[in-house]
Amino acid sequence: MRQPLVAGNWKMNGDRATNEALLNGIKAGIGDVEQSEVAVCAPFVYLADVQRQLEASPIRWGSQDVSAEPKGAFTGEVSVTMLKDFGCHYAIVGHSERRSLHGEDNDTVARKFAAAREGGIRPILCVGETLAEREADTTEQVVGAQLDAVMDAVGPAALADGVIAYEPVWAIGTGHTATPEQAQAMHAFIRQRVADRDAATADALRILYGGSMKGANAAELMAQSDIDGGLIGGASLDADEFLTICRAAG
Template sequence: MHYGLPSEAKATIEKLIPKVADSPARVIVAVPYTALEAAQAVSAGTAVRLAAQNGHEADQGAYTGEISMKMLAQMQVAYVLIGHSERRTHFYESDDRVNAKLKAALDWGVRPIVCCGETREERAAGQTRDRLKVQIQKAFEGIKADSLCQITLAYEPVWAIGTGDTATEAQAEEACAYIRALLEDLYGQAAEEVRILYGGSINADNAAGLFAQAHVDGGLVGGASLDAEAFSQIAGGK
C-alpha cells in the first residue's frame, strides 16, 4: 500500500521516467488501484509500463471492494500481479484461485505476472521443489501453450520478502532453473516463451549478480522500487 495517492504515484513515476529512458530492461511499476489513472497519464509514451497489484477473476458480481480483470482491461492496464506471497499469506489465496485469476487475465488480454515461492519452513524441510511443483502445475492447469508468451513468472521465496534476507545467486538460479524445467515438462520448447523473474530483497548491490544467472530473466523488486534512484540502478543491471 505504497504511493496510493494519485499525487504520490505521479511524483514517483515522474522521477523514474528520465532515469530509465535508456534502460535495456522492461520497466513495469505496480501501483495501487487508486493511483492507476494518474500513473497512466504521466507514464503514457514513456519507457515505464504499469501493472495492477491484484485482480479478481469474476467479470462482475457481489464482490465488494474487488477490481476485476475485465475492469483492468477496460482501463487499458497492461499487466497484473497474481498470487503475490502477501496475497497468499494475508488473504489466503489458494493455488486454484491463482489459476482462475490467470485464466481471467489472459481472457481479457491483461498480461499476468504470476508469483510463486516457498516459505522458510518449507525450505528448511527440503520442500522447495515440492512446493514449486504444486504451485506451477496448479497455476498452469488448462493454460494453452500459445498463451505462454503473455505470461511472466516471478519466483519470490517468502522468507526473502521484506526481510532483508536475499537468496544467494546459486539459490535463485537453482529455483528458476527448476521452474523452467517444470514448464518444459508441461509445454516442451514453448516453455522458453515464459520470462522468469527473481523477487526477494533485491537492491542495487545484489541485482546485477542475480540477473546474471542463466535462468533469471529479471527481477520483481519490492522495497527498493520505492526510491527512483535505487530502482533505476537495478533496472540498468540487466
C-alpha cells in the same frame, strides 16, 4: 532471446504527491535503460494517475491483483475489464502476501491467471516457498504444485502470455536474499517444470526474481542464465534505486 523485465510492486505504499515525484524520477532516467522492459504495479486507486503520467513514456503499468470473476456481486473486487479501462499491461497474481494474508489457494490463483490472460492483460504469476517449507526441504514440491495448478487449468502454452516471478517468501522484507546460486537453481527448476510439458514455452518464458532485489545485488542475480529480471518491492519506491536495477537488467 528473452527481453528482461523489471516490474515494481509498490504494495500498499504511496500517495498522489509521492507517486508523481517517483514516476517523474523514473521517467527522467529511463533513457539509460536500453534493453529492458520496465513496468510499475500500483494500488488500484492510483491507476488513473499512473496511466496519465506514463502513457506517453516507454514504461508500462499494471495492478497488484485482479478478480477471477468478470463482474457481479463481489464487493471490493476489481475485474480485468476495469483494469483494461486504465490501460493496464500487467496484473500480479498469487503474490505471497495474497496467499498468506488473504487465503488465496493454488486454484484461486490459477483462476486469476486465466481471467487476466483471457482479458488481454499479462499475468505475473508469483510462486515461492516459506522459510518453514525450505527448511523442510519441500521447496520443489511447493513451487511445483503452484505451477502445476496453473498449467492444469489453462495449459502450459498459456504461460507464454504471462510472466513468472519466483519469490522466496523468507527473503521478502526480511533483509535476507537468496544467493545467486540458490535463485538460479530455483529458476532452472521452474523452467524445467514447464519444459516437461512444453519445451518451446519454457525456453521463451520470462522468470523474474522477487526476493528483495536491490541495486547492490541486481547485476549478480540477473547474470544468472535463468533469471530474466525482477519483481521489485521496497526498492521500487526509490527512483534512483529502481533505475539502478533496471540498468543492471540490460
